[in-house]
Amino acid sequence: MNSPSLYCSFHLDLDDIANKIKHSRARTIGLQFPEGLKRSAFFIAGELEKRTSVNIIISGNPCYGACDVDMELKRSVDVLFHFGHSELVKGLDNVIYIETPARTNIKNVLAKAVAELGSGTIGLVTTVQHVHRIDDIKAFIRSKGISYVVGTGDSRIKYPGQILGCNFSAADIPCDQYLYIGSGTFHPLGIAIATKRKVLCADPMTTSIEWVDPDKILRTRCGVIAKCHRADTYGILISTKIGQNRAALARRMAMLAEKYEKKYIMISLDNITPDALMQFKMNAFVNTACPRIAIDDAGMFSAPVLTPVEFEIALGHKDWNEYVFDEIRE
Ligand code: SF4
Numbered sequence: 001m002n003s004p005s006l007y008c009s010f011h012l013d014l015d016d017i018a019n020k021i022k023h024s025r026a027r028t029i030g031l032q033f034p035e036g037l038k039r040s041a042f043f044i045a046g047e048l049e050k051r052t053s054v055n056i057i058i059s060g061n062p063c064y065g066a067c068d069v070d071m072e073l074k075r076s077v078d079v080l081f082h083f084g085h086s087e088l089v090k091g092l093d094n095v096i097y098i099e100t101p102a103r104t105n106i107k108n109v110l111a112k113a114v115a116e117l118g119s120g121t122i123g124l125v126t127t128v129q130h131v132h133r134i135d136d137i138k139a140f141i142r143s144k145g146i147s148y149v150v151g152t153g154d155s156r157i158k159y160p161g162q163i164l165g166c167n168f169s170a171a172d173i174p175c176d177q178y179l180y181i182g183s184g185t186f187h188p189l190g191i192a193i194a195t196k197r198k199v200l201c202a203d204p205m206t207t208s209i210e211w212v213d214p215d216k217i218l219r220t221r222c223g224v225i226a227k228c229h230r231a232d233t234y235g236i237l238i239s240t241k242i243g244q245n246r247a248a249l250a251r252r253m254a255m256l257a258e259k260y261e262k263k264y265i266m267i268s269l270d271n272i273t274p275d276a277l278m279q280f281k282m283n284a285f286v287n288t289a290c291p292r293i294a295i296d297d298a299g300m301f302s303a304p305v306l307t308p309v310e311f312e313i314a315l316g317h318k319d320w321n322e323y324v325f326d327e328i329r330e
Pocket of ligand 1: 065167243292
């Protein structure tokens with residue numbers, strides 16, 4: 001039996017997952033859900049238990065993305081099923097990614113977007129929730145006589161046209177403006193700042209469209225950097241999450257700190273939260289983990305949290321006009 005609330009919004013084939021479990025001969029499996037799917041954990045686990053009689057352990061840790069595989073749980077089960085994201089960390093044995101494509105009618109929002117787009121070639125970008133509709137999106141755009149281009153991205157990107165909050169490499173394409181199909185403004189803001197081109201956001205969930213405006217976030221980040229001009233002590237943050245660990249970048253930041261005669265400590269964490277950093281009495285932090293942390297949670301930390309590029313600007317090592325959103329590329 002399918003859960004009506006779950007199946008309204010996402011496509012999830014429980015029979016296929018059950019077959020994968022049987023095929024693996026696993027006796028104990030782990031299930032890891034992003035926050036939005038945790039409410040369905042009880043139902044999904046029950047259905048899989050009924051179909052396979054397997055023992056199930058559910059990860060209760062926060063899960064922010066495909067970068068965030070629960071390695072501790074992976075070690076204690078035969079197979080770990082990671083829901084809601086496409087594969088990012090390559091070569092992990094006994095981890096199966098279960099994508100949960102959104103069930104949406106994209107035609108309405110595409111019709112609105114097409115009426116708003118200017119002339120020229122459109123770069124199409126979207127998130128994993130909608131990337132399975134990319135052929136429908138292309139067909140619709142083509143039917144309106146609009147030329148488009150879709151990028152393939154680097155090795156962290158599984159599907160053409162797909163972008164992550166930490167990777168806009170599929171937007172490295174020759175186009176005049178972008179059409180982003182998805183929710184939220186973080187991804188399109190990153191593209192707008194990186195490419196200096198206009199990005200129209202079309203949200204299939206709400207059917208709203210809006211041109212992204214990077215000015216406000218750029219002013220905010222400029223203010224955060226300005227607060228650090230006199231900072232003498234820095235905490236350089238390194239993530240222990242398998243897909244967020246950028247130890248080499250952290251070391252480069254440490255060398256820069258030395259060059260500019262700043263004191264620093266390297267801090268290794270799993271979840272970087274305001275509480276976790278509160279007791280480190282540093283003037284500022286440099287985040288080499290998920291690039292979204294410095295931006296999304298700005299203002300919640302006890303001291304400014306800079307991205308690596310922002311740190312370089314604060315030190316005077318780079319100029320403000322070199323500002324880009326931080327990305328984790330291959
Ligand atoms: Fe998402 Fe951040 Fe992980 Fe990238 S690093 S996949 S933006 S959670």
